[in-house]
Amino acid sequence: MALFKSSTRIIPDAPAVPRHIAIIMDGNGRWAKQRMMPRVMGHQRGVETVREMVKSCRQMGVEYLTLFAFSSENWRRPADEVSFLMQLFLKMLEREVTKLHKNNIRLKVIGDRSRFDAQLVRHIEEAEQLTADNTSLTLTIAANYGGRWDIMQAMHALSQAHPDRATAFGEEELAPYLSMHYAPEPDLFIRTGGEQRISNFLLWQLAYTELYFTDILWPAFDRAALDEAIQSYQKRERRFGRTSEQLKTEPESEGKSVA
Numbered sequence: 001m002a003l004f005k006s007s008t009r010i011i012p013d014a015p016a017v018p019r020h021i022a023i024i025m026d027g028n029g030r031w032a033k034q035r036m037m038p039r040v041m042g043h044q045r046g047v048e049t050v051r052e053m054v055k056s057c058r059q060m061g062v063e064y065l066t067l068f069a070f071s072s073e074n075w076r077r078p079a080d081e082v083s084f085l086m087q088l089f090l091k092m093l094e095r096e097v098t099k100l101h102k103n104n105i106r107l108k109v110i111g112d113r114s115r116f117d118a119q120l121v122r123h124i125e126e127a128e129q130l131t132a133d134n135t136s137l138t139l140t141i142a143a144n145y146g147g148r149w150d151i152m153q154a155m156h157a158l159s160q161a162h163p164d165r166a167t168a169f170g171e172e173e174l175a176p177y178l179s180m181h182y183a184p185e186p187d188l189f190i191r192t193g194g195e196q197r198i199s200n201f202l203l204w205q206l207a208y209t210e211l212y213f214t215d216i217l218w219p220a221f222d223r224a225a226l227d228e229a230i231q232s233y234q235k236r237e238r239r240f241g242r243t244s245e246q247l248k249t250e251p252e253s254e255g256k257s258v259a
């Protein structure tokens with residue numbers, strides 16, 4: 001069974017501080033270009049922002065932070081940029097995992113690992129194992145992740161588990177096989193860098209997520225910018241299909257099954 005119920009099956013809570021924030025960290029290349037530096041310097045500097053966001057989210061009591069680091073389409077980039085990003089990921093795992101562990105942070109990596117080299121896969125597995133029982137923040141890095149890949153791999157695993165099934169599968173049967181089965185759906189989605197698109201990130205899980213777009217480039221995104229995103233989120237009315245009047249008169253309907 002899925003640990004968390006789907007927003008289309010029950011009306012979820014709408015916490016004032018987002019329980020789960022998912023971010024597309026975009027604009028590294030442009031940040032570097034503006035400074036006459038090679039694109040990869042933007043990726044390097046973007047790591048600083050990751051550290052700051054992890055710290056801020058933990059302080060604020062956000063339970064899940066999910067960061068899109070490399071999409072299944074990013075292999076289309078020049079080979080030297082791809083290899084720099086892979087090296088950076090490996091270095092991050094080598095250098096930062098002890099610190100994450102000390103801060104009681106659980107690390108998860110989602111995405112297709114089949115294209116990663118053996119050393120990287122080993123580091124990912126070790127980091128996940130080391131931090132598996134930590135309870136402060138769950139930090140998920142989406143690497144070689146694609147929303148369509150996720151749905152397809154889940155569908156494949158589900159049908160393998162039920163080879164003789166003749167009737168249609170239900171949504172809640174698929175959910176445990178999705179990469180983020182261990183987390184509630186994101187409350188807040190942030191994309192930096194000015195583009196207003198999902199770029200094949202968490203397609204299934206963003207069904208009822210509040211979307212926030214900012215022109216700030218990822219290396220320049222900071223605590224104040226995060227606070228602004230959260231303030232915008234706090235002004236939204238999360239109706240999950242109901243009317244505004246219903247929210248005022250039936251607040252107790254949260255958590256109610258809509259199936």
Ligand code: IPE
Nearest residue numbers: 025026027028029030031069
């Ligand atoms: C996001 O920054 C990082 C990755 C996709 C790995 P970009 O590299 O996409 O930066 P821009 O969008 O070209 O400025």
Ligand code: IPE
Nearest residue numbers: 024025026068069070071199
């Ligand atoms: C999305 O950024 C992926 C990540 C941040 C990892 P891109 O910069 O690759 O997205 P597009 O290509 O502009 O949509």
Ligand code: MG
Nearest residue numbers: 026027028193
């Ligand atoms: Mg980009």
